[in-house]
Amino acid sequence: MDLTLELPRSVLLALWLADDSSDRSVLVGAVQSDDEPHSVQRRPAADEPLRDDVSDEPLSTLLDACDGSPRDVATVLPVPGDPGATPASVSSAATDAGEAVLVRTPQACLVAVPVVQRFGSALEPGHLVTWELSDVPDWRHAVHAQTGTLQDAERELRQGLLQATEALVKLDIARWRPDAAETVAALRDLELPAWRLPDGLDGRRVRVLASAARLRAIVALATQDDGAAVNLWQADQRSTALREVDRMARRAMAAAASRLTA
Numbered sequence: 001m002d003l004t005l006e007l008p009r010s011v012l013l014a015l016w017l018a019d020d021s022s023d024r025s026v027l028v029g030a031v032q033s034d035d036e037p038h039s040v041q042r043r044p045a046a047d048e049p050l051r052d053d054v055s056d057e058p059l060s061t062l063l064d065a066c067d068g069s070p071r072d073v074a075t076v077l078p079v080p081g082d083p084g085a086t087p088a089s090v091s092s093a094a095t096d097a098g099e100a101v102l103v104r105t106p107q108a109c110l111v112a113v114p115v116v117q118r119f120g121s122a123l124e125p126g127h128l129v130t131w132e133l134s135d136v137p138d139w140r141h142a143v144h145a146q147t148g149t150l151q152d153a154e155r156e157l158r159q160g161l162l163q164a165t166e167a168l169v170k171l172d173i174a175r176w177r178p179d180a181a182e183t184v185a186a187l188r189d190l191e192l193p194a195w196r197l198p199d200g201l202d203g204r205r206v207r208v209l210a211s212a213a214r215l216r217a218i219v220a221l222a223t224q225d226d227g228a229a230v231n232l233w234q235a236d237q238r239s240t241a242l243r244e245v246d247r248m249a250r251r252a253m254a255a256a257a258s259r260l261t262a
Contacts, residue, residue: 010099018259068105085142153252160248
């Protein structure tokens, strides 16, 4: 069984941008991993005319735009019906992507949404990633209100693990799919690949990120099927419980990937 524990690209980028001492080449390698080289496309402001001559730039363009100190960084992980602290102007795009990274420097407030095009086969998948970069209003108050503290996130994760366990028991996961219980057990023992994380990232953030990633992977596995549900009401109850667990995991991941200087 070949399983890996992964973080969204926006979470990884936010973690690296929060580290002022990050080496750019190491940052790019950690965020891109096995993707094709990432590119950046700046979206026009609301009062600017649409252009058909916009060209893609290398990822260094985004890093240049985010340069400045002090620098605030955060991640949003929106899903339909739960936009979180996503700026309204990019809510649709960020929800489609399931993620975005927010940056504030003395010069600008920015949001970058990764648009991913998949190619290749299931055995040899490939990804083309374009970061759509936009100017947005100051997002810090919304992030404070929606994300909460890392301590809150860690406490919610413990509750999320209990809810996920209860939901999986109700799903009768062993009978649902013979390999599912083994996969869940394997996910519990996985750790995040250290080479993709900045050196010196504090232990609490790493623990929260890893726990949230495990929970999201387990929820994704469990929601592939209604399992042992005998009627639509049971299926809906389990789906609701798993959505709440995923919400907790997304909030925890966002809290662990945020660095606000004030």
